[in-house]
Amino acid sequence: MKIWLKKTVASGDLFIWGSGAGLAIALMMVIGILILIMVNGLGFFWIGDIVELTLMDGKRVMGQEAGREVIPNSVTPESPEGKSRLRVKIGNRDLYGLDFKWVDEAGIAAQVHPPDAVLLERREWGNMYGRIRAIYKGETLFAESGEAGWKSLLSLVEQANDLHAKIYRIERVEIGEINAEIERARLNIRALELKAPPHPSLPLGGGRVREGVDRLKATIAAAEGRYREKTEALEKLNARLNEYSVVMVDTNNQEKPVPVGNIVRALRPNEIGVIAKGWIYLGNVWTVLTDEPREANTEGGIFPAIFGTVMMVLIMSVAVVPFGVLAALYLREYAKQGTLVRLVRVAVNNLAGVPSIVFGVFGLGFFVYAIGGTIDTLFFAEALPSPTFGTGGILWASLTLALLTVPVVIVATEEGLAAVPRDYREASLGLGATKFETIWGVVLPSALPAILTGLILAMARAAGEVAPLMLTGVVKLAPTLPLDGYWPFFHFDRKFMHLGFHIYDVGFQSPNVEAAKPMVYVTTFVLIMVVVVLNLTAITLRNRLRKKYAGAAV
Amino acid sequence: MQTSTDPSPDLLRISVARPHDAFPGKAAKDLKATISLTDVNFFYGESQALFNVNIAVPQNHVTAFIGPSGCGKSTLLRCLNRLNDLIEGAHLEGKILLDGMDIYSPQVDVTDLRKRVGMVFQKSNPFPKPIYDNVTYGPRLQGIRNRAALDQIVEESLKSAGLWEEVKDRLYESALVLSGGQQQRLCIARALAVKPEVLLLDEPCSALDPIATSKIEELLFGLKKDLTVVIVTHNMQQAARVSDYTGFFLMGELVEFNDAKTIFTTPQDRRTEDYVTGRFG
Numbered sequence: 001m002k003i004w005l006k007k008t009v010a011s012g013d014l015f016i017w018g019s020g021a022g023l024a025i026a027l028m029m030v031i032g033i034l035i036l037i038m039v040n041g042l043g044f045f046w047i048g049d050i051v052e053l054t055l056m057d058g059k060r061v062m063g064q065e066a067g068r069e070v071i072p073n074s075v076t077p078e079s080p081e082g083k084s085r086l087r088v089k090i091g092n093r094d095l096y097g098l099d100f101k102w103v104d105e106a107g108i109a110a111q112v113h114p115p116d117a118v119l120l121e122r123r124e125w126g127n128m129y130g131r132i133r134a135i136y137k138g139e140t141l142f143a144e145s146g147e148a149g150w151k152s153l154l155s156l157v158e159q160a161n162d163l164h165a166k167i168y169r170i171e172r173v174e175i176g177e178i179n180a181e182i183e184r185a186r187l188n189i190r191a192l193e194l195k196a197p198p199h200p201s202l203p204l205g206g207g208r209v210r211e212g213v214d215r216l217k218a219t220i221a222a223a224e225g226r227y228r229e230k231t232e233a234l235e236k237l238n239a240r241l242n243e244y245s246v247v248m249v250d251t252n253n254q255e256k257p258v259p260v261g262n263i264v265r266a267l268r269p270n271e272i273g274v275i276a277k278g279w280i281y282l283g284n285v286w287t288v289l290t291d292e293p294r295e296a297n298t299e300g301g302i303f304p305a306i307f308g309t310v311m312m313v314l315i316m317s318v319a320v321v322p323f324g325v326l327a328a329l330y331l332r333e334y335a336k337q338g339t340l341v342r343l344v345r346v347a348v349n350n351l352a353g354v355p356s357i358v359f360g361v362f363g364l365g366f367f368v369y370a371i372g373g374t375i376d377t378l379f380f381a382e383a384l385p386s387p388t389f390g391t392g393g394i395l396w397a398s399l400t401l402a403l404l405t406v407p408v409v410i411v412a413t414e415e416g417l418a419a420v421p422r423d424y425r426e427a428s429l430g431l432g433a434t435k436f437e438t439i440w441g442v443v444l445p446s447a448l449p450a451i452l453t454g455l456i457l458a459m460a461r462a463a464g465e466v467a468p469l470m471l472t473g474v475v476k477l478a479p480t481l482p483l484d485g486y487w488p489f490f491h492f493d494r495k496f497m498h499l500g501f502h503i504y505d506v507g508f509q510s511p512n513v514e515a516a517k518p519m520v521y522v523t524t525f526v527l528i529m530v531v532v533v534l535n536l537t538a539i540t541l542r543n544r545l546r547k548k549y550a551g552a553a554v
Numbered sequence: 555m556q557t558s559t560d561p562s563p564d565l566l567r568i569s570v571a572r573p574h575d576a577f578p579g580k581a582a583k584d585l586k587a588t589i590s591l592t593d594v595n596f597f598y599g600e601s602q603a604l605f606n607v608n609i610a611v612p613q614n615h616v617t618a619f620i621g622p623s624g625c626g627k628s629t630l631l632r633c634l635n636r637l638n639d640l641i642e643g644a645h646l647e648g649k650i651l652l653d654g655m656d657i658y659s660p661q662v663d664v665t666d667l668r669k670r671v672g673m674v675f676q677k678s679n680p681f682p683k684p685i686y687d688n689v690t691y692g693p694r695l696q697g698i699r700n701r702a703a704l705d706q707i708v709e710e711s712l713k714s715a716g717l718w719e720e721v722k723d724r725l726y727e728s729a730l731v732l733s734g735g736q737q738q739r740l741c742i743a744r745a746l747a748v749k750p751e752v753l754l755l756d757e758p759c760s761a762l763d764p765i766a767t768s769k770i771e772e773l774l775f776g777l778k779k780d781l782t783v784v785i786v787t788h789n790m791q792q793a794a795r796v797s798d799y800t801g802f803f804l805m806g807e808l809v810e811f812n813d814a815k816t817i818f819t820t821p822q823d824r825r826t827e828d829y830v831t832g833r834f835g
Contacts, residue, residue: 432696445683
């Protein structure tokens with residue numbers, strides 16, 4: 001027996017099984033997380049049928065089925081399977097105040113899927129489930145209920161969406177441009193006044209300054225005139241938007257008028273086939289990926305958050321690679337190896353273990369207040385007291401994360417440099433290259449794949465980090481992207497949205513947590529996908545480099 | 555790198571004043587020393603690797619250093635282009651002259667020296683770059699950017715290294731796809747592209763098969779027209795085949811230096827005889 005045991009241990013079989021099991025458990029956990037997120041998140045895009053339940057007491061409930069569970073403590077000897085209850089998304093938050101309702105299955109008398117049940121996606125108050133009673137144009141009846149009403153509602157919603165597109169264009173693009181112009185002129189005036197105060201005791205330059213100020217003031221006046229025109233146009237469009245309203249009736253005959261301008265989409269889910277629902281599904285995915293958020297982020301899309309995350313990671317990469325590579329080069333190639341260098345190395349490695357919120361505090365104190373504040377007083381004095389760089393922004397957030405991830409890049413680069421064969425260095429030196437030429441021409445190219453490995457690790461870490469961002473520039477809702485069509489195009493001072501923070505915000509800070517739950521999963525899934533895509537890009541690049549420097553280190 | 559301030563006057567006379575005196579053998583009068591070493595002692599930190607080496611390397615000839623492993627022959631070779639500078643704690647005493655210039659004097663630019671004294675290593679070490687870039691690496695460092703000039707250097711160097719015919723159609727492929735022997739000849743071409751006066755070869759064939767070896771040996775015969783060749787080998791047949799002059803090293807000392815024929819047929823020293831006849835080694 002003992003010999004058998006000894007043999008088994010010595011053969012390593014136990015060890016192999018153990019290590020295999022460890023790997024399997026790790027894989028299962030990763031796959032489990034992914035499946036959980038995908039099941040919960042991707043189901044969000046599917047339009048379920050509308051069910052109308054008649055309860056024993058005669059009351060009715062209408063909505064989309066959103067789950068079923070066994071009632072706790074209901075398993076008794078008489079009913080071994082227990083009693084179950086349905087979770088129905090009843091919507092109509094303006095009527096009921098709740099989005100979901102639990103219905104005991106035992107209390108259901110009848111269950112139907114009425115074909116005329118309508119689902120309205122609204123810009124406010126969430127979904128509405130009900131039937132059309134009538135459509136009004138102002139005070140006059142425009143269409144009755146039934147098929148005619150449904151048809152006219154569809155075309156009205158389409159018109160309303162066109163109007164919304166126009167309004168969006170005027171608000172965001174045209175008025176945005178005018179505002180930018182006014183703001184620029186205002187700052188220029190301020191700058192002129194700061195440079196040469198319009199003081200009677202200043203004969204020189206004073207006249208020119210006054211001229212400049214007057215010209216700028218004329219520009220502002222002209223822009224304000226155009227602004228008034230635009231607002232008038234907007235008012236007209238808004239009036240048209242609210243011209244029609246549809247009176248909906250819920251399953252218990254409660255009436256509720258809804259302005260058509262408030263409707264994003266009207267659907268009769270019970271009439272739509274599976275293929276059409278598939279198309280709607282894809283459309284929903286597209287909307288989430290490309291649209292801006294609505295209703296405190298719980299509805300609409302997450303495009304600004306995706307954009308912010310990607311742009312922040314890219315800025316971070318641009319900052320962290322040169323910084324980390326230079327540090328590693330000095331540590332490995334130039335510094336005299338000794339106690340001091342060893343200490344520095346230990347310090348660098350420890351830096352990777354510092355909690356990220358500490359970096360956030362440092363970023364706030366150093367980048368935002370110290371550097372940003374200095375930049376403001378030196379270059380953006382005309383905008384003070386409102387800060388330009390002296391407040392959180394995408395640049396400071398990216399630099400903070402670069403600081404957070406620089407140890408990863410240093411360690412990976414150092415390993416890459418150490419793995420470059422001595423032969424390469426000697427060959428290069430033997431050809432009359434200086435040390436710098438050797439490093440630049442032979443060592444660094446060979447270590448490039450290792451540097452990219454460091455970058456991949458850094459990007460994965462940075463994309464998922466939230467805590468330091470909350471202190472250095474992330475916001476719940478950013479009105480503008482950090483990259484747009486206005487000079488200087490990259491607005492490094494702007495605050496931005498981030499998927500990680502979006503998850504926290506939607507999941508835990510939103511007024512309607514229950515309704516936002518699918519959004520949390522969707523955002524999580526998108527965040528994972530963003531990390532995967534960023535990493536795949538870097539890995540592809542690395543593999544191409546490896547092929548180019550085949551046989552090179554790492 | 556220290557140079558001895560007080561070299562023995564006798565040795566100084568041999569290596570500088572009348573260099574041809576340093577060469578034993580029949581044709582000695584017509585020889586001119588490219589490199590001459592006077593009282594060279596070399597230390598890796600505390601341990602001494604070379605003891606009082608005095609030797610003169612004749613121009614336009616192939617000189618071979620032979621000896622058992624660890625006898626200091628590679629160390630000596632690496633002293634000649636100051637590659638040992640890279641090793642921490644290593645230092646040299648004595649004088650090494652290249653065409654009368656003390657290569658360890660502080661005025662000497664090491665990179666210039668290494669351009670004049672090229673080196674080929676034991677393990678072929680082409681850079682992980684295209685063949686073309688490997689050959690042009692040295693010339694580019696010297697600031698040659700002209701495409702036509704570089705093309706010409708590549709062709710000349712690869713021809714001198716006997717590799718042109720084999721690679722002329724794939725100059726832009728990675729050097730690492732070449733066979734071991736081809737890689738080693740590419741390394742020779744790379745060294746030749748800098749147009750050195752001296753070419754040092756540190757056991758260049760130890761990792762190659764006999765056919766590749768014979769190709770490189772043939773190459774050496776051609777090379778000595780234009781430059782001085784110093785080769786370290788522990789393959790005695792190879793030293794006998796390729797070298798005009800041979801030095802036998804043992805335990806960091808130069809035991810005997812003579813023309814190859816004498817070393818391999820009638821060595822003066824008992825230890826040399828034991829080694830070349832295979833009694834130890």
